Amino acid sequence: MEPIRIEKDATQPWDAVVIGSGIGGLVTASQLAVKGAKVLVLESYTIPGGSSGSFQREGYTFDVGASMIFGFGEKGYTNLLTRALADVGEHCDTLPDPAQLAYHLPGGLELAVDRKYEQFIADLTARFPHEAKGIRHFYDICWQVFNCLDAMPLLSIEDPTYLAKVFFKSPLACLGLARWLPVNVGDVARRHIKDPELLRFIDIECFCWSVMPADLTPMINAGMVFSDRHAGGINYPKGGVGVIAQKLVKGMQRHGGEIRYKARVTRVVLKDNRAVGVQLANGEIIHARRVISNATRWDTFSGEGSKQALVDAEHTPAAEQTWRRRYVPSPSFLSLHLGVRNEAIPANSHCHHLLLESWDEMESEQGVAFVSMPTLLDPSLSPEGHHIVHAFTPSSMQAWQDLSPATYNSKKQADADRLIRKLEKILPGLSQAIVHREVGTPRSHRRFLGRFQGSYGPIPSSRLPGLLTMPFNRTGLKGLYCVGDSCFPGQGLNAVAFSGFACSHLIGADLGINPWALPN
Ligand SMILES: NC(=O)c1ccc[n+]([C@@H]2O[C@H](COP(=O)([O-])OP(=O)(O)OC[C@H]3O[C@@H](n4cnc5c(N)ncnc54)[C@H](O)[C@@H]3O)[C@@H](O)[C@H]2O)c1
Numbered sequence: 478m479e480p481i482r483i484e485k486d487a488t489q490p491w492d493a494v495v496i497g498s499g500i501g502g503l504v505t506a507s508q509l510a511v512k513g514a515k516v517l518v519l520e521s522y523t524i525p526g527g528s529s530g531s532f533q534r535e536g537y538t539f540d541v542g543a544s545m546i547f548g549f550g551e552k553g554y555t556n557l558l559t560r561a562l563a564d565v566g567e568h569c570d571t572l573p574d575p576a577q578l579a580y581h582l583p584g585g586l587e588l589a590v591d592r593k594y595e596q597f598i599a600d601l602t603a604r605f606p607h608e609a610k611g612i613r614h615f616y617d618i619c620w621q622v623f624n625c626l627d628a629m630p631l632l633s634i635e636d637p638t639y640l641a642k643v644f645f646k647s648p649l650a651c652l653g654l655a656r657w658l659p660v661n662v663g664d665v666a667r668r669h670i671k672d673p674e675l676l677r678f679i680d681i682e683c684f685c686w687s688v689m690p691a692d693l694t695p696m697i698n699a700g701m702v703f704s705d706r707h708a709g710g711i712n713y714p715k716g717g718v719g720v721i722a723q724k725l726v727k728g729m730q731r732h733g734g735e736i737r738y739k740a741r742v743t744r745v746v747l748k749d750n751r752a753v754g755v756q757l758a759n760g761e762i763i764h765a766r767r768v769i770s771n772a773t774r775w776d777t778f779s780g781e782g783s784k785q786a787l788v789d790a791e792h793t794p795a796a797e798q799t800w801r802r803r804y805v806p807s808p809s810f811l812s813l814h815l816g817v818r819n820e821a822i823p824a825n826s827h828c829h830h831l832l833l834e835s836w837d838e839m840e841s842e843q844g845v846a847f848v849s850m851p852t853l854l855d856p857s858l859s860p861e862g863h864h865i866v867h868a869f870t871p872s873s874m875q876a877w878q879d880l881s882p883a884t885y886n887s888k889k890q891a892d893a894d895r896l897i898r899k900l901e902k903i904l905p906g907l908s909q910a911i912v913h914r915e916v917g918t919p920r921s922h923r924r925f926l927g928r929f930q931g932s933y934g935p936i937p938s939s940r941l942p943g944l945l946t947m948p949f950n951r952t953g954l955k956g957l958y959c960v961g962d963s964c965f966p967g968q969g970l971n972a973v974a975f976s977g978f979a980c981s982h983l984i985g986a987d988l989g990i991n992p993w994a995l996p997n
């Protein structure tokens with residue numbers, strides 16, 4: 478193996494050092510490497526991908542996070558995972574999912590979101606025939622948003638040169654996006670739909686990816702999710718979600734980028750109020766012309782509740798406190814990674830399911846249960862005759878803090894047992910068929926993913942104007958950028974991939990290494 482090239486000398490800095498190898502960090506790093514920048518990624522864990530990694534146990538390949546993947550289409554500009562991989566000469570074989578998600582909702586509302594748009598509209602209309610027009614109007618508006626996004630290369634709207642070029646290329650799409658930027662889903666849904674149960678359905682349609690009801694979910698993101706599932710479709714990467722990160726690393730390395738694992742950054746090194754490098758837990762200092770943090774903003778900047786942030790309180794920009802007032806951490810998850818005998822999975826099951834027993838429980842601790850069974854698409858992820866059942870339910874750190882080790886362990890097992898009983902509604906006999914079981918709590922998510930309170934990502938603390946107040950990649954500290962789900966447009970794999978494209982484009986503009994023409 479070639480020796481790793483690490484300059485400790487401030488006269489020969491890296492062009493860019495990226496803290497963290499989540500998809501946001503890896504897209505930034507790999508895009509910068511393609512532009513010719515000398516890039517180093519520092520990852521505290523032993524594998525790449527963060528919440529989009531995969532881990533192996535007893536013949537199973539488990540996904541760390543969910544496996545409902547958007548952005549793997551073949552056409553347009555919103556297929557950001559396909560594009561990020563192709564730009565570094567990589568490709569993931571994917572397996573098309575015939576349905577995005579099967580809902581099992583209160584009042585016997587059972588519906589699988591078909592990959593084919595017209596089929597989905599027909600199925601929903603069959604359940605709410607009196608709302609046929611409203612359903613069509615609402616989801617067609619989501620398509621308008623999606624079509625605007627899909628019509629233009631998606632780069633940094635912080636760069637005035639890009640904005641001018643993209644406006645020249647697609648003026649109507651730009652105006653369309655500007656119109657929807659300050660809007661939330663709830664306002665649009667209520668304009669077209671009156672049935673309270675259908676409005677609740679729109680709430681859960683949002684909650685299952687944004688962890689927020691429709692009133693707090695930005696319309697731009699809904700346009701993306703509610704349409705891409707029918708345009709590019711939901712596609713599972715063969716070999717597990719972790720393959721995406723592994724291939725981004727490989728492609729980045731081929732373009733001269735480097736990655737170090739077990740390299741925890743403890744602080745951003747500042748000189749004259751400018752980020753000039755990072756310090757690792759072992760004391761080593763690495764100099765860089767630009768520093769990019771893929772850690773959450775709570776872990777990057779000091780503020781209430783943040784222990785050992787990368788930037789001290791004295792140098793944390795005032796804008797970060799405004800952000801903390803506007804956005805709060807969403808709950809983390811209680812998660813189950815199960816290996817089960819085949820008999821527990823009914824024939825023709827869908828891969829993804831969402832269970833909710835009462836509408837009042839949608840935002841409650843351990844209310845919604847989400848299930849993903851990727852072996853239904855890719856049997857190679859488990860030993861023969863077995864499936865993976867990966868289930869998770871929102872759970873907040875507060876519910877798991879200040880417990881004695883014995884109480885923590887017994888709560889962990891009791892809550893996992895309760896979740897398994899809930900799943901038996903769709904997987905009868907599940908508890909008898911389990912041969913491998915691992916339980917993760919918010920504390921596990923914080924420990925292994927390094928995420929503040931183990932959170933899934935930021936959510937608005939009150940009704941905000943859509944995406945208008947979400948910060949971009951530049952921070953108030955010169956030389957320091959953020960990427961990932963505490964940046965515009967928020968959580969989601971395709972969303973953080975966008976954040977990575979935008980971040981690398983902005984740094985490329987700052988370093989003067991961007992190509993003149995927009996990508997095709
Ligand atoms: N659609 C899906 O099914 C799905 C599945 C998984 C994840 N996701 C999405 O992925 C998003 C998260 O992506 P992301 O790019 O923001 O990042 P991430 O949180 O997944 O990864 C951040 C990485 O940074 C590393 N890190 C943090 N602090 C560090 C430090 N001080 N030093 C070194 N390394 C450090 C972590 O170990 C981790 O690997 C989530 O919003 C989630 O929605 C989606």
Ligand SMILES: CC(C)=CCC/C(C)=C/C=C\C(C)=C\C=C\C(C)=C\C=C\C=C(C)\C=C\C=C(C)\C=C\C=C(/C)CCC=C(C)C
Binds near residue numbers: 631871
């Ligand atoms: C500046 C002005 C005035 C005008 C400029 C106009 C302009 C050019 C605007 C541009 C805007 C852009 C480019 C916006 C881009 C937005 C994008 C790319 C949004 C992407 C969103 C993707 C999302 C939200 C994907 C989400 C997928 C997820 C999270 C899937 C599943 C998650 C789970 C199953 C876990 C959740 C589980 C439970 C139980 C809650």
